[in-house]
Amino acid sequence: MSSVRLRLDGSPVELEAASSTSLLRALRDAGHTKAQGACEQGECGSCLVRIDGVVQNSCLVPATICEDANVETVASLLNQDLADAFARHGAVQCGFCTPGFVVAAEAALASAESLTYDTVRERLAGNICRCTGYHGIIEAVLEVSQRRREANQ
Amino acid sequence: MTTHSPSSTRFGTVIRPDVPPKIAGEFEYSNDVRIPGMLFGATKRSPHAHARLVAIDTSKALAMSGVHRVFTHEDVPEGRLLGHITHDQPVFVLDVARHEGEPVAFVVADSQERAWQALEAIDVSWQPLEPVTTIEDALTKDPIHPQGTLIRELLIERGDDAVGEVVVTGTWETGRQDQLFLAPESAVAYPSADGGVTLILATQDLHTDQQQLCAVLNLPPEKVHLINSGIGGAFGGREDITLQAHLAIAALALGKPVKTTYRRSESFLAHPKRHPAFMRYRLGAKSDGTFVSLEVSIDLDGGPYASTSGPVLGSACYFSAGPYRIPRVRVHGRAVRTNNPVSGAMRGFGAVQACFGIESTIDLLASKLGIDPVEIRRRNVLVEGDPFPTSGQRFEDQTDLRELIDRCMALELPSSPATLDLDLPGGTGRTLMGSAVSRGEGFALGVKNHLYGEGVPETSWAKLTREGNTIIVESSASECGQGIQGVLDRIVRTEFPECEVRFAVPSTWMQYSGSSSASRQSWMSGSAVLGAAQKLKSQTSSGDEPESAEFEYRAPATYRGDPTNGTGDIHVSYMFVAHRARVEVDTELGLIRVAAISTAQDVGRVINATEIRGQILGGIAQGVGFAINEHLDTPSGLAANNSLTDYLVPTAADMPLVVIDVLEQPDPRNPLGIKGVGEPSAVSSTAAIANAIRQATGKPITRVPVRPSDIALAN
Structure with a gap:
């Protein structure tokens, strides 16, 4: 086991990890539960976090390479407009996938491209939701995209 | 995109109380629960579908640092069995493992990692036995379980000897779908001061779990308590005991909290x-398409233990x-019983399989007679006063099924030009000849x-x-994500518009609200909460003292079918839904894309329109998965694709365009006119897609999920 120091949502944290321990597991073992795990093989996106600006499945990233990294979860990436849109559009049922979807959605919204129904689907295709059938999530992201564009004009 | 047109509601659309914390990542699921000093467990499982247990050697595992104890069948007195209807399932393999993954030992260590490592150090000697993996083998070979091969047999017989001038026959088969709730099983058990045990877990039915644990632990209910944590989806997959008994036994024996996550x-x-x-x-009809007779045989692969196979068979029949x-x-x-994985409850509960059977057979008849498939259904649907075709129960105060069909068909199926690779059959990265794409439409009607x-x-x-301006709701109904607390919240707020509503954490310290299954909680617990609210309102307020009112709602009675012919007043009431699907199929490669679905569903009374739409869309997503992808393949009884890499569920890219209409024909059998909305969307979406694929390809399409070979290689 070795000790890994990184910044999690702006605060310094120290994690214990073996060489085989994923960032997801090291975070959760230390009681940081904002990222969830549902497959532990990079298929479901429920563990998505941003590591030094890059969105990654934290179940596939060894914790030991995250020394000094800046790790961001839903706690620092969620904006209120997206939270409101998720709630109003029925984007959440059991909610287990939601923090991962928030990370994927904020990344899509932050990108330069202008989002359409099809591109949102494509950008969210790495996340699995078993409850909602996705339409509420897609609509929420599209609405926020539209409003942020208008606000920036 | 979707449209939604609930006609009217006095409840309005509001945001569920559990949703904001879920979005913020602050909602506590059972795998987030931590108790100081807790230990971690891991489950040793049978690698065989069928094998005699010869010996278990735990010495190497126990010698590992950080390993506290290994539990096996020796820690459970003989004869104490699990099962919420039929007690037939041992807590740990006793003498014979009957399916792959059956628990044989539970090791407890200082960390989850250590517990998993210790699994490798437990030596189990097995004598493999021939697995029974087909219905035919199960019915002809020796039973694999002392309680016999048949979990249930049901015969239903109604009417005279007429057959009809035109007869079609079909043989249909459905796959093994996993609920795939996103949060894997996880729970913590801790010993209590009175010698009992408490579990923080995620279950659809607190009290049924409690009953089973009491039987296994030989403790009275007042010493075994269950508290529901946040539940990350269920869909029927959390009705049975998995880790609960192992954790309770370990916590009691070690005197410490024990957690495990699968x-x-x-x-x-x-x-x-x-x-x-x-x-x-075998469906017989007059030449004008009027149905005359139906003969059906349904065999369900139950796996080795009964679980809910009995009622699932009832529902299918x-x-x-x-x-x-x-x-x-x-x-x-x-x-x-077979040596395949255990089968039990999943959204639609037998009605999904039966719907594929009857709706496919009706399409064969329509095709043979040259009648439009929607029209032949319209002519034959039940109308007020008819006997239900199987039970004979009188069809009254039910949905106008012709209106339901017409409302579904009145919706325009949206079309989208394929602008993305995603929108081609097979999706990104598959080769495709545009000229080989064939389109088809299918329709299906669902009932449960x-x-x-x-x-x-x-x-x-x-x-x-x-208490002052706050109403605290106690209900042991499980909030699995389906929105029952949102429904109860709405009902209470409607009675007490001036009050804030809060929910006590559901637990077995509360009385029984029953399972969050069978699309029952809005009706059952909605009626219970309404009764309590009206009682509380009628009580004269004494001022500052908190005031309480309790209510137990009792559903209208139902009956077991007549033992000779299965008929009788079997059900309280029904839910109805119609689905129309358009598919695009690459006929050379056998790849399918479900492009669009329209659906009409009778929801009785809209309490929360957003959540109803969510149930409809979510059920369609699972129906799409079951139609074209989702099957846990088990050659020789061993799972071949038990991972999210190999078991494919629809993503946002796979989800079709959907248009929705809802009918509101209140059910007079409950005070709010509520109808269940959870299951119907999963009942007939699969059948509609299969009918569309058959129409697009001209292939027989006799099984779901439809495989590429069923199209590209079929005659």
Whole structure:
């Protein structure tokens, strides 16, 4: 086991990890539960976090390479407009996938491209939701995209 | 995109109380629970589908640092069995493992990692036995379980000897679908001061779990308590005991909190799945398309333990004739033990398989007679006063099924030009000749009961306490994500518009509200909360003192079918839905894309429009998965694709365009006119897609999920 120091949502944290321990597991073992795990093989996106600006499945990233990294979860990436849109559009049922979807959605919204129904689907295709059938999530992201564009004009 | 047109509601659309914390990542699921000083468990499982247990050597595991104890069948007195209807499942393999993944030992260590490592150090000697993996083998070979091969057999017979001038026959088969709730099984158990045990877990039915644990632990209910944590989806997959008994036994023996969380690969093996069904249909009609007779046989692969196979078979048989007027009906159903994974409850509960059977057979008849498939259904649907085709129960105060069909067909199926690779059959990265894409449309009508039925007594309890301007709701109904707390919240707020509403954490310290299954909680617990609210309102307020009112709602009675012919008043009431699907198929490669679905569903009364739409869309997503992808393949009884890499569920890119219309025909049998909305969307979406694929390809399409070979290689 070795000790890994990184910044999690702006605060310094120290994690214990073996060489085989994923960032997801090291975070959760230390009681940081904002990222969830549902497959532990990079298929479901429920563990998505941003590591030094890059969105990654934290179940596939060894914790030991995250020394000094800046790790961001839903706690620092969620904006209120997206939270409101998720709630109003029925984007959440059991909610287990939601923090991962928030990370994927904020990344899509932050990108330069202008989002359409099809591109949102494509950008969210790495996340699995078993409850909602996705339409509420897609609509929420599209609405926020539209409003942020208008606000920036 | 979707449209939604609830006609009217006095409840308005509001945001559920659990949703904001879920979005912020602050909602506590059972795998987030931590108790100081807790230990971690891991489950040693049978690698064989069928094998005699020769010996277990735990010495190497126990010698590892950080390992506290290994539990096996020796820690459970003989004869104490699990099962919420039939007690037939050992806590740990006793003498014979009957399916892959059956628990044989539970090791407890200082960390989850250590516990997993210790699994490798437990040596189990097995003598492999020939697995029984087909219905045919199960019925001809020696039983694999001391309670015999047949879990249930049901015969339903109604009407005269007429057959009809035109007869079609079909043989239909369905796959083994996993609920795939996103949060794998996880729970913590801790010993309590009175010698009992408490579990923080994620279950659909607190009190049924409690009953089973009491039987296994030989403790009275007042010493075994369960608290529901946040539940990350369920869909029927959290109705049975998986880790609960292991954790309770370990916590009691070690005097410490013990937690375990399953990995996805073992979650697939641990909870019961949707029953594979093998169905033979023979439908007779007059030449004008009027149905005359139906003969059905349904065999369900139950796996080795009963779970809910009995009622699932009941549901499959009673809905095997759909919602149609058929004067002569004969149904023979069997639920059979095999060495495949255990089958049990999943959204739609037998009605999904039966719907694929009857709706496919009706399309064969329509094709043979040259009648439009929607029109032939319209002519034959039940109308007020008809006997239900299987049970004979009178069809009254139910949905106007012709209106339901017409409302579904009035929706324009959206079309989208394929602008993305995603929108081609097979999706990104598949080769495709545009010229080989063939389109087709299909229609299906779905029916299922809400509430348990078949004579199972059914109640739900609720208590409301008013403290100043706050109402605290106590209900042990499980919030799995489906939105029951949102529904109860709405009902209480409507009675007390000036009050804030809060929910006590559901636990077994509360009285029984029953399972969050069978699309029953809005009706049952909604009625219980309404009763408590009205009682509280009628009490004269004494001022500052908190005031409470309790209410137990009792559902209208149902009955077991007549033992000779299966008929009777089996169900309280029904839910109805129509689906129309458009598919695009690459006929050379056998790849399918579900492009669009329109659906009309009778929801009784809209309490929360957003959540109803969510149930409809979510059920369609699972129906799409079941139609073209989702099957846990088990050659020789061993799972071949128990991971999310190999078991494919629809993503946002796979989800079709959907248009929705809802009918509101209130059910007069409950005070709010509520109908269940959870299951119907999953009942007939699969059948509509299969009918569309058949129409697009001209291939027989006799099984779901449809595989590429069923199209590209079929005659």
